[in-house]
Amino acid sequence: MNLILFGAPGAGKGTQTGSLIDTYHIPAIATGDMLRAQRRAGTALGEQVKSYMDRGELVPDNLMIDIIKERLQKPDAKNGFILDGFPRTVAQAEALDRKLDQLGRRVDAVIYLRVSRQVLIDRLSHRYSCRTCDAVYNFAPQQAGNLPRCSVDGGDLYQRPDDRPEIVAHRIDVFLKHTAPLIDYYTAQHKLENIDGQMSVDDVRADITRRLSALRKGAGSR
Ligand code: AP5
Numbered sequence: 001m002n003l004i005l006f007g008a009p010g011a012g013k014g015t016q017t018g019s020l021i022d023t024y025h026i027p028a029i030a031t032g033d034m035l036r037a038q039r040r041a042g043t044a045l046g047e048q049v050k051s052y053m054d055r056g057e058l059v060p061d062n063l064m065i066d067i068i069k070e071r072l073q074k075p076d077a078k079n080g081f082i083l084d085g086f087p088r089t090v091a092q093a094e095a096l097d098r099k100l101d102q103l104g105r106r107v108d109a110v111i112y113l114r115v116s117r118q119v120l121i122d123r124l125s126h127r128y129s130c131r132t133c134d135a136v137y138n139f140a141p142q143q144a145g146n147l148p149r150c151s152v153d154g155g156d157l158y159q160r161p162d163d164r165p166e167i168v169a170h171r172i173d174v175f176l177k178h179t180a181p182l183i184d185y186y187t188a189q190h191k192l193e194n195i196d197g198q199m200s201v202d203d204v205r206a207d208i209t210r211r212l213s214a215l216r217k218g219a220g221s222r
Helices: 013-024 031-040 044-055 061-072 090-102 117-125 141-146 165-179 181-188 201-221
Strands: 002-007 028-030 081-084 109-114 127-130 136-138 192-196
Touching (some): 002 013, 002 181, 013 081, 013 201, 028 031, 031 061, 044 061, 044 165, 061 090, 090 181, 109 181, 109 201, 165 181, 181 192, 192 201
Parallel strands (some): 002 081, 002 109, 028 081
Antiparallel strands (some): 127 136
16 A cells, blocks of 8 residues: 555644554655654754754755655565655655656555644644654643653653744645645545544544555455
8 A cells, every 4th residue: 555644734644654554564654754853863954954844834845855755765665655744745746656657656545634723723732742752742731841751762752843833823824835735636636535634533543444445445356
């Protein structure tokens, strides 16, 4: 399965990838996590992308397309992948289609997690992330002075700079302007699975699983 998890900031893409990895045994390729890892490692790329990310702007297409092309060639992506955070522009989607075409592959499905602006803002105001492993936690803002350590690796929990309310508002605007056109792009390819991302985490997961099973059955019977 070659899957794309698609949705606005805070739609729940990262939350849903874990169960998909377990079900389909394919890697998640989360571009935001990859960029944050570069920043933590202090690489030149990390330095280059820092100001875009902290302002809630998109990193330029040419950089992102090179990163993804290289990542898709890695052996673990040979039998499929879950893209989280890519593509984010029509240019990125076209580059992905061209690259997969060269590899004799294609996108099988695009899972669109549909969530209202107010719910996105509310979710991201409660989100805290581990500084070292990106694990996600939810706390009320008033608990910020008394946060536990990350239960995965003991790391420090923090609020991502781009989860500040004014940056979240801008990220949602950037999504609507540059990324939402992909809804039409993938609808035209008959690949979009439009899912109510405001259900509980378990119900969203169940809906994704049900639709992917139906797609696999359909593909198997053709
Ligand atoms: P990235 O890290 O990809 O951020 P994003 O797409 O804005 O996504 P988020 O991580 O904010 O949200 P999510 O959908 O994963 O939600 P989550 O599951 O955590 O990108 C960051 C930056 O990197 C970009 O702004 C850009 O600068 C750059 N970048 C990355 N890729 C790029 C690209 N391709 N091109 C250009 N630039 C790029 O959930 C959010 C919260 O909600 C959590 O607290 C979670 O617990 C909670 N939650 C999730 N689901 C539910 C539910 N069903 N019910 C209740 N709560 C829920």
